[in-house]
Amino acid sequence: MADEDLTIAFWEGKYFAYESKCPHRKGPIFMGRLKPGACITCPSHKITFSLETGEIIHNPIPESMKDYHDSGNLRLFKVSEDKDKIIVEY
Numbered sequence: 001m002a003d004e005d006l007t008i009a010f011w012e013g014k015y016f017a018y019e020s021k022c023p024h025r026k027g028p029i030f031m032g033r034l035k036p037g038a039c040i041t042c043p044s045h046k047i048t049f050s051l052e053t054g055e056i057i058h059n060p061i062p063e064s065m066k067d068y069h070d071s072g073n074l075r076l077f078k079v080s081e082d083k084d085k086i087i088v089e090y
């Protein structure tokens with residue numbers, strides 16, 4: 001983990017921490033669009049992941065493009081708050 005960046009987002013009253021590179025093709029998911037329901041859409045190929053579970057919510061890439069369609073889940077990190085600190089476990 002030492003050479004891996006993570007992103008922290010505050011969305012709908014809650015902090016989320018997740019890997020900065022998309023699990024699909026390492027796109028810049030740190031620049032992704034946050035959506036209602038605690039989801040984020042990667043700007044590269046528009047796969048949407050849950051920030052609660054890391055699972056894929058929507059994958060617009062056709063299943064017929066199997067090798068390109070497949071993606072792992074977004075890796076999440078546990079976040080907690082302690083007074084004025086945000087603690088991320090990774």
Ligand code: FES
Nearest residue numbers: 022025027042045
């Ligand atoms: S790199 Fe993120 S959806 Fe493809």
